[in-house]
Structure formats: C-alpha cells, structure tokens
Amino acid sequence: MTLSSVNDEAIIRLNVGGNSFSTLYRTLYQSTYFQNLLEGVMENKTTTSDGAVFIDRDANLFRDVLLYLRTSTIFTRNYHKLHCLLLEAQFYQIDEMEQQAVNLIELQAVAFIAREE
Template sequence: MLNLNSPDDNSNRNSLQDPVPLNVGGEIYTTTLDTLTRCRDSMLGAMFTGQIPVLRDNRGNVFIDRDGKVFRYILNYLRSSSLDLPHGFSELELLRREADFFQIRPLLEEIRHYEASVPLSLRGGPLGAMIMVNVDSKVRVFKVRPMCRSESDTGLYKSCTDSLPVFLSILSNSNFLHRGKY
C-alpha cells in the first residue's frame, strides 16, 4: 500500500503532480489529483489526500476493485460536475451503488434528479400494468402494455402515459367489454 502524501518518498511526491493512472476493475483511466479530490469528503477524496492508503497494480496504476465501466461516469462527473449519461442508459442502479460506495453525495443527488426525469420504462420499472375492473358484477382483468417505444410525428418517443387515456376510453365503452375482446 502506498500513501500518496508521504513526504519521504520522492516517487510519492511526483504522484501528486503527475497525471494519476487508475486501474478500476481492469479498466485503465488517467486523470488528475485535482479531479480525484474534487469531493474531499468522498472515499476518493480520502484515498488521494492520504487518509486511506491506496494499492497499486503490477504496472504502477492505482488499483480500485470496483466496476470499471461504470466508473467512467463517476470520473466524468468529477471532471465536469455534470451527470452526462447516454440516451437509454440502463445501468442506473449500478451507477447509484458505485456513487454510494465512493460516497459522492452531489453525484447521488444528480442521479435522483435524473431518475425523476427519465420515463419509467428506461428506469427498469414495469412496462405494463394489470387493471381489474368490475363490469356488470363480473371482474375482468386487463393487461396493458403502454406504447413506450413508438415514435411520434416529431421523432420523439411517446411517454408511457400516452396510452393510458386511450385504454381508459376503451374501458368506458361497455360494448367493447361485452364483446369479450379482453
């Protein structure tokens, strides 16, 4: 284990000034000490200010045994203070878990805001619903699959809730229910 702040070791002193090579779960990254310590109260802040000793792999990279692919988004957040995820990003739960592990509170808050703005279908939520309706003393079960993936005229994806008014309109038509279509 190596303390990057040890004043007696010349190589440690150089590590404070040079770009820092990281091996996170087998993925290699290079960044600055300033980026890694941007959130001083995080685990990365503690690691790179000498409060927590770090390990090095056989090539001299600082080794962190975490998910290397998702770490990319954590590192980019530290660089820009902005959560930039690709459209349809499907590993939000893993990213949240990693941000929690590294104790990066501002990133966790950004993830919460992001989750609130993303359609349920992209958050890994249910893609459909089951509705039980009592019609003429008979219980009918309807399985609804919202139109989450159809494109509108503008080329944008429709919200899952766009199909709900259509379905409720169908439900209100008693002839439809009596024909036994569902």
C-alpha cells in the same frame, strides 16, 4: 501522498477493474473516497506492479464517474445505468453526483407513469 505534498496537476494512475485510467489529482479530489485514498487515510490501498492504484469496480461505469468528475454532468438517461451510477456515486462518495442520479431516476419514473396514464 497528502494534499499538501501533491500538486493539483499531478497525474494519478488508476487501474479500475483491470482497465487503466489517468487523470489529474484535482479531478479525483472532488470525491471523498479519492480524498481518503490519495491522502493515505485508507491503509489497505492496493497497487499494481506498475504503481497504479487498483480499484475493484466496474471499469465501464468508472468511465461515467470520471466524466462526471470532469463535467459535473451525468449524460446517460438509461434507467438501469442511472441506478448503477447511483451506486457508484455512493461508493465513491460523490454527493452531487448521487443527487443528480436520484433526480434523473425520479424524472424517468415520472415520465414512465405519465406514459402509462
């Protein structure tokens, strides 16, 4: 599958941590990780018996990653989850999501310090 051979509207099926996800190619293409995976740069791509691309990551966090790719927004303000999403953004190589997570974590830290004073 290469960029030239895949339609932006093609539906990509993923299995993340045992959970099924379907999305458009153009949604995933915002991530360098998925660009490399879908264009065949990654040679060790694992697929399930039904042809979905398997990714050994947390499915609950992937829901937020996919939501970010669709909306360009991280919706949680939970400090722990923000740290987890930062790690996911780094794994999936989504620079804008990573920066947004860092900014939200910093805001949480500033708010915490202000409450303590």
